Structure formats: structure tokens, C-alpha cells
Amino acid sequence: MKYIVGARGSQLSVAQTNWVISELKKVNPDCEYEIKTITTKGDTDARPLFTIDQKGIFEKEIDRAVTNKEIDFAVHSLKDVPSELDENLVLASIPKREAVNDVFISSDGSTLDTIKEGAVIGTSSLRRAVQISRKRSDLVVKPIRGNIETRIKKASGENYDGIVLAQAGISRLEVDVKYTPLSIDDFSPSPGQGAIAIVARADDSKTISMLKKIEDSNSRLEIEAERALSDYVDSGCRFPLGAYARSNGSEMTLTVSAFSVDGKQSLHVNKIGKKDDPKSLGKSVGEELRAKGVNDLALNWREKVEEWNKS
DSSP states (O other), X not given: OEEEEEEOSSHHHHHHHHHHHHHHHHHOTTOEEEEEXXXXXXXXXXXXXXXXXXXXXXXXXXXXXXXXXXXXXXEEEGGGSOSSOOXXXXXXXXXXXXXXXXXXXXXXXXOXXXXXXXXXXXXXXXXXXXXXXXXXXXXXXXXXXXXXXXXXXXXXXXXXXXXXXXXXXXXXXXXXXXXXXXXXXXXXXXXXXXXXXXXXXXXXXXXXXXXXXXXXXXXXXXXHHHHHHHHHHTOBTTBOEXXXXXXXXXXXXXXXXXXXXXXXXEEEEXXXXXXXXXXXXXXXHHHHHHHTTHHHHHHHHHHHHXXXXXX
């Protein structure tokens, strides 16, 4: 049987999809797979992501192709997938998660700790931007867009001295570049960072059953905790929340960080719950964040982003 697999045309998306196909071939050696690349709104809109007030800009067109039976399933970076899918679709499989941490790449090999005062650091994420400023208030943070290899090239150009991005993308692309891993304590990752989501039609039980063969149960449960939290506090590109769940036996720890626009105020919650009830853990952590004033931080962020959009 042959499956048509949907993906964005970016190098990272194609690399992720090829990895998924290689994993599927291990458990379904008699099946064939063909990649169909689809352009999304996120690929054609060059504005910084936080200025685009719309969810699913990197997956909506691809998921529509799944619904319309133009493709059999879609491969996404999980953090790009809204928690509420079309009623005809299902998050069929989450394979084993890659590294969740961010990394720093500089033009001269400096680390984030040693790079010169006033250096210009590029990032596509408000979450990373505020954490860079908290780590080094003397640095200048500027938005940067483009695929991973484009951003790496920009790190060696005249407009940027360094960049911060996810390690998972570099690993999946097998990019030969020197980087410094950043501590999760200093750079809390985005909910779902490092994970791949595979979306299929809800009524296609045969395809779903096949995709489940490469699911990693711990990754699924950890993601469910992070997304439950994100939904509860309504985080996203306009409110930079960091969250990371870790499984340990029958328990799960969820660590969360949120920051004010200027980075001077921060909220942190670290809580242990039952691994088999990740959504309750996510909601419980969300309730603690609300009690600490996270809604005020979120409102301030959204107001600030609106100001930036008008300027």
C-alpha cells in the first residue's frame, strides 16, 4: 500500500517527514510513502510570528489536504499544531521526542555568557527574546525569520552576532555547526518543543493503527500535560510561556516559567503529579499560575504586541 504524506516545503519539515517515514518502514516494510509538500500561510508571511494573530499558520493548509483526502496523513512540528483540531482530524501519533533545549550560535564561537557587550542576537520567539534579556541585559535582541540554515547564515552576517534556536531542528537536519546548549533553567522551552505531531483523519482507523506503531507513550503524556497547561492559561506566540514535562516512573514533573514584558518579573511553578493523568497536572499548574497573577502578565504582553504592530 502507498501512503501520501503531507509536509511543508521547508528543509526541516521534509527532514522530519523523512525521519517519520524511515521509522514507519521499520514496522511496515511492505508499505510505500510519498511526500507531498504544501505551502502554508506561515511560509509566505515574512512578519515576525508574534505579530500574526492567528493559530495554525504552519499547518492549516496541510491539515485541510488530509481532510479532503488529498494526502493520507500530515507531519508537523507539534508546537505549531493548535490543541483543537478540525473535528474530522486526530493527533494520531507522537513519536519519541527530540532534545527540548535551545542552543546559542555565534559568528565568532562565543557563548551567550562570553559574547561581547552590545552584541545583536536574533530570535523568532518572544519567549527566547525575554530570556536572553534576563540572562544578558546588555545584549540587543532583534527578530529573525527564515529556515534554520538561513538563520545560521545570518548569525555570521553583518546584522547579527548570534542567534538562539531549538536544538531539535539542528539535530534533525544534521547541520554541521558549532553551538552551545542552553540550560533549561535559563531558557525554558516552548510547550511541545522538540516533538513531532502526525495528524490523520479521525475515521481512517487503518492509518491511525499504523501510525500508533511509532508512538512514544512518555512523549505523548508529557505533551498532553504541557498542552493542557498552555490551553488553561491561553499562551501562544503573543504570550511567551515556557513549559517542560518529565516522566519518572509513575510520576510526572511539570516545570513552568512566565515573564513580564521587560523580563524583570517572573513566575515559576514546579509540580509533581501522576503520569497517567497529565491533563489534570497541566490544569493544576495553570491554576497555580493564575493565582500568582499570570493573567496580568498575559494581558500586558498582548497589549505590548499590539503597540509593536501599530508602530
